[in-house]
Amino acid sequence: MISGYLVTILITILIYAMLAHSLNIITGHAGQISLGHAAFFGIGAYTSAMLYTEAGFPFWISVPLAAVVAGTVGALLGIPCLRVRDDFLAITTMGINFVVEAIFLSISIFRRSDGHRGDHLPKWFGREMSKPEYFFLILVVFILLLLIDRQLGRSWVGLAWASIREDEQAAGPMGVDIVRFKVLAFILGSAIAGLAGDFTLIS
Numbered sequence: 001m002i003s004g005y006l007v008t009i010l011i012t013i014l015i016y017a018m019l020a021h022s023l024n025i026i027t028g029h030a031g032q033i034s035l036g037h038a039a040f041f042g043i044g045a046y047t048s049a050m051l052y053t054e055a056g057f058p059f060w061i062s063v064p065l066a067a068v069v070a071g072t073v074g075a076l077l078g079i080p081c082l083r084v085r086d087d088f089l090a091i092t093t094m095g096i097n098f099v100v101e102a103i104f105l106s107i108s109i110f111r112r113s114d115g116h117r118g119d120h121l122p123k124w125f126g127r128e129m130s131k132p133e134y135f136f137l138i139l140v141v142f143i144l145l146l147l148i149d150r151q152l153g154r155s156w157v158g159l160a161w162a163s164i165r166e167d168e169q170a171a172g173p174m175g176v177d178i179v180r181f182k183v184l185a186f187i188l189g190s191a192i193a194g195l196a197g198d199f200t201l202i203s
Contacts (some may be wrong), residue, residue, distance in 0.1 A: 007131045014138045015196050021145060022192035029158065030185035031165025035088050037193055038095030044194025046069040046104060046112075049201050059122030063198040070194020071187045078186030082179060138199050145192060161185060 026034045047069045051062035121129040152158050158160050160181045163171040
């Protein structure tokens, strides 16, 4: 009942809503500036594409693995970035974008600017998924992420993030492990950004 073009637009909207949600964990909850967030979106997309199209991994395995890779890279890059604050943090995270882009464009295994793309939708229940079903899959994942985010916001993790966001200097003496919760925000935000990039493989 819905045209393929409209479904593609809806899928794109959901993917970028998921990306915005991932940034909200870092900036909205933890109050950290991140101008290199698109890099993790790309890391998730490229990782998923290589696992799915090159290595032959099933879609259902390549997607979570790519999210884990993006989260791991987020942790590795987040730790040194968190040694600086405010404008210096913004400049440092901005540099992540340029580094990741240079890697993708200069190393042939990533197919440079041509990239990778899935030629068919994932299979479930023994058949290939239709595009509206793919849309509803992403919608369900997005809703689950929002529900998890809501629970996190009400938990002690969310309270720790809020205290860092409002006054980092006061949060430390009150017993909040600032580095630990900042890195956790970067890991979750990067992993979800990678997950959003995963779904661009077929959109």
